[in-house]
Each structure stands twice: as structure tokens, then as C-alpha cells.
Amino acid sequence: MSAAERDEYERLRKAAGMRHRRLRYSAASVLLLLAFLLAPLAVVAAWIDSEVADTDRYVQTVAPIATEPSVQNTVTDRLTKRVVDSVDVAAFTAAVAQTLRREGARPQVIQGAKALTGPLTSALNSAVHDIVDKVVTSDQFAEVWDDANRQAHAAVVKVLTGEGSSAVQAGDDSIDLNLGTVIDNVKQKLVDRGFDQAAKIPDVDKTITLFKTDKLNEAQNAMRLLNVIGTWLPVVVLVLAALAIGSAPAHRVALMATAIGVGIMMIVLLVGLAVMRQVYLDSVPTTALPQDTAADIYDTFIRFLKNSTRTVLVIAVITTLAAYLYGPGGGARWVRRTVAGGTGATGRSMARHGLRTGATGRWLDAHGKWTTGIAIAGGALALVLWNYPTPGAVALVLGIVVLVLALLGILAAASGTAGHPPAGDRPVIRPG
Known part of the structure; x- marks a missing residue:
């Protein structure tokens, strides 16, 4: 080819290379964008x-929900109110007053009997509250809670998909906690303590609303989709x-x-989880x-999700x-020189004191990239x-990977080779 033809050939070759490079960058960018957008959804x-x-x-x-003091206090107050409300103290004092009237008691005595309604209600409330509190804060309550949830693991499926039945139930516009087992336990404890009226507590209103929303159906549909693609x-x-990393021209940068x-x-x-927390709290009437x-309840239920998110964040930072440390930057080179100098000095000191690794150390030194890659892959x-x-x-x-890499560097430097300088500074000896 003539000089002009060769110049034209080189120009076309470079242009083709640039187009190919831009195509690779474009493909990598699209793949990375998809990975970024799907990453949070994948964690959830x-x-x-x-x-x-x-x-x-x-x-x-x-x-942990069963051992949260705020949850225990709420459950205790709700159960106490339901037990006390089931006992008609006013009717009891009215009946006593009527009996006294028939017996010809003085008006002051009759009025005194009627005035006992308030003190009796207060005393009953205090006594029942103490009993319920002992039940709810006991280890037995936590065990019953765990057993009930383990036996009825379909609770999660019920909440997320609306299918099955368990202690946690999805209503038309709410997610409710069924306390039937706990209430039955409390009723029996009250009867055992002499409160016979507790046996007459009707089997109704055994739920506490955890979450109210008019968008439950839409949320359940989204959860079903997430459940399918979760794996x-x-x-x-x-x-x-x-x-994306493989298609990018610069793999390390990618x-x-x-x-x-x-x-x-x-x-x-x-x-987003912090924002959803506030949305949840605003949606729950006091x-x-x-x-x-x-x-x-919210913090307990999503704590594993937050842990997973933080774990991925830590891995991303590492x-x-x-x-960066494997790159050509000045800071990265300084770190590598410092680490290599430290492990090399330690290894050479071992060799001087007779702790030589011989052929094994030389092999580790010659295959440093492979051993480093294996340690990181492990x-x-x-x-x-x-x-x-x-x-x-x-x-x-x-920490274990860093320790292994440091140990490999020390063993490589302790091979006992005379004048064993750092790998990057070794002279090249040619025959002749």
C-alpha cells in the first residue's frame, strides 16, 4: 500500500475501534442501569x-414482638378493659341496694351500697390488670406466642397474599392480630384466681388492628409478584x-x-424504609x-430487611x-508498597532466623496472583x-481474607532465597 492508503487504513481502523468501544460502553451502561434499578427490589x-x-x-x-414492653402494655390494657367491661359492677351494686331496701335497711346504707360502684370497678380493674400483666410478661406467654406462630407459619402468606389462616389475618382494609389463644389463657387464669365472671367473657373482638389501609389489595398483588420473583x-x-463488567472496556472501573x-x-x-415507617405510623389511629x-412492631418486623440492606451496602463499599486499591492511582500504589514492604520484611526476618519456606515459598511468590484470587474468591x-x-x-x-493474604505474603517472602527483594524490584538476569 502507498503511504496515503496506509494512512486511510489506519484512520478507518481507529474509527472502527472507537465505534466498537462506544458500543461496549453503551451496552455496559444499559446493563448497569438495569442492575441498579433492580437491586433494591431484589433485596426486598x-x-x-x-x-x-x-x-x-x-x-x-x-x-421479639411478644417481649416488647410497649406491645405487652397495650395487650395488657386491652385485655384488662375487655374483662372489666364484661362484669356489670353497676348492676351488682344495684342488686345489693335493692336487697338492702327489701330488708328495711336505712337509706344511708342503701346509698352507700350504690356508691360502691366506682371503688369496686377500680379495685376490679387493678386486680385484673395485675393478673393479666403477669400472664403477658411471663415466659409462658412468649413461648405460647412462638409456638402459635411456628404452628401457623401461614400467617405471612395470609398477610402477603390473602391466603390461608393464622394469628395474623388480612381483613378487607386492615391487618389484624388475633389474640384468641392469649385471651383464653387469661380467662382461665382469672377463673383460677376466683373471678368466676371471667368465664362469661364472650368469644368476640379478639383482634388488635396492626395496620389499616384502603390499598391492601394492591399491596397484596405487589407482594405476590415479589414472592414469585424473590428467588x-x-x-x-x-x-x-x-x-456489564465483562462488556465494559475497563473492567476494574466498571x-x-x-x-x-x-x-x-x-x-x-x-x-425509603424510614419514609415508609412514618407512613405506617401516620396510618395507624391512636x-x-x-x-x-x-x-x-414495624421496627421488629423489618429489622432483617434493614440488616440485609446494610450488608449489601458494606459489601459494595468493600x-x-x-x-481502587488494585488500580494505578498514587494512593493505591502507596498502600500496595506499604503492605508488600511489611509482609516482605516479616518474611525475610523469619528466613534469617531459620524459618524458611523453601520451594513452597518460592511457588507462592511465583503464583501470587493466583493465590490472591483464590483467597478473595473463597x-x-x-x-x-x-x-x-x-x-x-x-x-x-x-478480616479472614486479609489475614490469609498477609500470611501468604509472609510465607512467600520467607522462602530463603538469597537477596530476595520485592517482586517489583527484582533484577532480570539474562543468559550471557
Whole structure:
């Protein structure tokens, strides 16, 4: 080719390369955008799926509700009122006054009998409240609560899909807690203590409204969809992120962008949960449930969702830092030199004191990239296999991986090779 033809060829080749590069950037951007938008939904869907499918997980979720002081106080007050209301103290004192009148008692005595209505009601209320409080705050109550929820795990399915029956029930416009078992237990305790009228408490109004909404049907439809995709949506997000990183021209930069984007979406999800908390509290009338009780119920029920969100956020931050430290930045190079210098000095000190690793150390030194990758992959696998990892679990796995990497660096440096300098500074010896 002539010089002009060669120049034209190079120009066309560069133009084609630029178009290909822009196409890869566009594909990676679209894939990352989808991964970012689906990430919060995937976390929520996985949480719902675990609550529905895992009985132990569900019981762990609702068990603390029975031991929350605000919930116990609300239940005690409600049950006490229902028991006292079932006893007609006024009719009793009126009957006593009528009997005294027939017996010819003085008017002052008759009036005194009628005046006993208030004190008797107060005394009855105090006595019943003490008994109910002992029942509700006892370990037996917590055990009954756990057993009832374990045996009726369909409660979650009932709330989310409107199917089945359990202690937690979905009404036409509300989600209610059925206290039938607790009320029966309290009635028996009262009868045992001599309050025979407790046996006549009617079997009605045994529910406490936890949540009222005129959008329950729409919410249930959304929950059904989330329940169906709960298993696969997280997988889809991971695949989209992997494809985006693989298709991007700069894999490390794409990994950092992915981690940063997912981390931001987790923060958005945490803010959304805080907003939903206020929406929930505003939707609960104080006549139905005190604000502190409603807040404790909400916080208890979603605490595992918040933990999962924080866990993903911590993983995103760690991934971002790791991707940066493997980059060409001045700060990253300084960190790598400092770490390599520390492990190298420790290893060479071991070798000088006779603790040489010999051929094993030389092999580790020659295959440093492979061993580093295996250690990191092992940590990632541990998190994948961990059943509901928490931020603490992520920190533990990270600490173990860092410790393993440091140990590998020390063993590589302790091979005992004479004049063993850092890998990046070793002279190249050529034959001849």
C-alpha cells in the first residue's frame, strides 16, 4: 500500500475501534442501569421470600414482638378493659341496694351500697390488670406466642397474599392480630384466681388492628409478584452486573461503578424504609394502636430487611475500595508498597532466623496472583453460602481474607532465597 492508503487504513481502523468501544460502553451502561434499578427490589424480594419459605426465619422475625414492653402494655390494657367491661359492677351494686331496701335497711346504707360502684370497678380493674400483666410478661406467654406462630407459619402468606389462616389475618382494609389463644389463657387464669365472671367473657373482638389501609389489595398483588420473583431476581441482578463488567472496556472501573451504584441504591432503600415507617405510623389511629407500640412492631418486623440492606451496602463499599486499591492511582500504589514492604520484611526476618519456606515459598511468590484470587474468591463464596449474612459476618470474612493474604505474603517472602527483594524490584538476569 502507498503511504496515503496506509494512512486511510489506519484512520478507518481507529474509527472502527472507537465505534466498537462506544458500543461496549453503551451496552455496559444499559446493563448497569438495569442492575441498579433492580437491586433494591431484589433485596426486598429476597427478604419476603425468606420470610414466607423459612419457618425459623419467620419465628425469629415475630418472636421479639411478644417481649416488647410497649406491645405487652397495650395487650395488657386491652385485655384488662375487655374483662372489666364484661362484669356489670353497676348492676351488682344495684342488686345489693335493692336487697338492702327489701330488708328495711336505712337509706344511708342503701346509698352507700350504690356508691360502691366506682371503688369496686377500680379495685376490679387493678386486680385484673395485675393478673393479666403477669400472664403477658411471663415466659409462658412468649413461648405460647412462638409456638402459635411456628404452628401457623401461614400467617405471612395470609398477610402477603390473602391466603390461608393464622394469628395474623388480612381483613378487607386492615391487618389484624388475633389474640384468641392469649385471651383464653387469661380467662382461665382469672377463673383460677376466683373471678368466676371471667368465664362469661364472650368469644368476640379478639383482634388488635396492626395496620389499616384502603390499598391492601394492591399491596397484596405487589407482594405476590415479589414472592414469585424473590428467588430469581437477585440472580438476575448479579448476572446483569457481571455482563456489564465483562462488556465494559475497563473492567476494574466498571466494577467500581457497579459497587458505587449498588451502594447508593441501598442507601436509597434505607431512606425509603424510614419514609415508609412514618407512613405506617401516620396510618395507624391512636385509638387502634399507640404510636410507640406501632413503631416497635414495624421496627421488629423489618429489622432483617434493614440488616440485609446494610450488608449489601458494606459489601459494595468493600468492593469499591478493593477495586481502587488494585488500580494505578498514587494512593493505591502507596498502600500496595506499604503492605508488600511489611509482609516482605516479616518474611525475610523469619528466613534469617531459620524459618524458611523453601520451594513452597518460592511457588507462592511465583503464583501470587493466583493465590490472591483464590483467597478473595473463597471469601466471596463464604458470603454466598452464609445463611443470611450480616454486616458483622462481612467484616469477619474480610478480616479472614486479609489475614490469609498477609500470611501468604509472609510465607512467600520467607522462602530463603538469597537477596530476595520485592517482586517489583527484582533484577532480570539474562543468559550471557
